[in-house]
């Protein structure tokens with residue numbers, strides 16, 4: 396059971412059982428973040444095999460797999476959650492459902508969801524091609540459709556300072572293996588982006604970003620400047636799904652709200 400404010404970074408929650416609700420994690424607090432986590436093989440008797448949500452939660456860059464419950468095998472979102480964001484996350488092989496949602500205002504985007512989810516945006520349903528699913532190795536194979544398929548600005552902030560550099564405002568810099576969280580895996584090119592985060596808990600290691608990336612720094616030069624402004628203006632309108640880095644508010648459209656965010660962050664990355 397998790398209550399109040401809590402962050403789970405680089406954790407595994409595996410093989411738990413609950414007679415009724417929420418075998419893996421019960422998130423009932425005001426602000427719970429799960430990042431770079433694996434939630435697998437948990438089983439509940441009623442709802443929420445992997446994760447049961449009754450408060451606010453951000454599930455980012457996680458793998459939720461092979462969990463079971465009659466309702467909401469992967470994630471069960473309860474009746475009155477405050478704010479639910481599921482991003483850059485793989486939901487696969489959960490039964491009876493990947494996500495059961497009594498609260499359709501939840502935001503699910505840039506995910507791999509087996510079987511799909513009607514309200515998910517910018518997400519895919521194809522097999523994420525793990526290295527060895529049978530033995531619990533959820534790293535991505537070369538050629539996985541999850542490589543470079545997430546959204547950088549949906550990476551959780553480094554609240555627990557995983558890299559011990561004193562900066563908790565940057566994006567989480569490390570993946571579950573302790574490698575660079577954002578690396579160019581070669582799956583995208585020509586978008587003006589230095590590298591795009593993968594979906595899931597592990598980053599396929601190509602060429603990593605070596606600076607502390609801040610939100611809005613689309614070209615990764617360490618500052619929000621005219622280059623990022625030009626990138627935003629050139630991408631104006633509905634974002635094409637593999638070139639959406641200027642979508643700072645992450646709502647699928649590059650518009651005045653993203654422009655205002657960029658201008659508000661103008662200057663060197665903190």
Ligand SMILES: [Ca+2]
Pocket residue numbers: 542543544577578579580590591592593598599
């Ligand atoms: Ca990547």
Ligand SMILES: [Ca+2]
Pocket residue numbers: 553556557558559560561562563565568
């Ligand atoms: Ca840090």
Ligand SMILES: [Ca+2]
Pocket residue numbers: 611612613614615616617618619620622623
């Ligand atoms: Ca920049």
Ligand SMILES: [Ca+2]
Pocket residue numbers: 642643644645646647648649650652653
């Ligand atoms: Ca936007």
